[in-house]
Amino acid sequence: MKGQSYVILAIIFVIIVAVFAVANVSPVEVNYLLGIGKAPLILVILFSVLMGGIITASAGVVKIIRQQREHKALQAECNRLRSILKEHGVDESEQITESEEDDSIEKQSGSET
Template sequence: MKGQLNLLLALVLALVIALMAVANVEQVTIHYLAGETRLPLIVVIFGSAIVGGLVVGMLGWVRLFSLQRRLKAAEKKNEELAALLEQTERLDTAAAKE
């Protein structure tokens, strides 16, 4: 069922892309600092979307690694505290037996 839903979503997305490509065929001029170029509008739109997606993806990647590092530090601290608790419980048990 999930595979069929993904296939249907991909087909709808392909249809939207095809419609945008047909609707945006006129040439536009892009001005850079060192010159200019003429490209179809659809290339500019999808190029901008791809660059935006890459930027968001890289920021998410940095955030993921930051959270993984914090998780490892928290797990290490948890293990240290668990060992300290176990040691304290052993001392309390030994003191209660005396």
């Protein structure tokens, strides 16, 4: 349902931008970095929206790549810790509850004194 709402919102946004762009067709002066030129306002609007979308998508892709790298690193760490547990003979299915963990910590600290 969440994906459908994004698609619906995107379609509504595209329609609004298209109507706005079509309503503004007069030529305007555009200041480029190296000079000045004239272009129809519709092209300026559509180009600006396109560039905004590309920049936003680029930032999203960079974030996804970072998250994938972090996920791989955490997965490798998890596998390493599982292998250590197997080496020490601890079964993965054994789960220690907080109360059992507190008791074992108290026993260890009591035996050290």
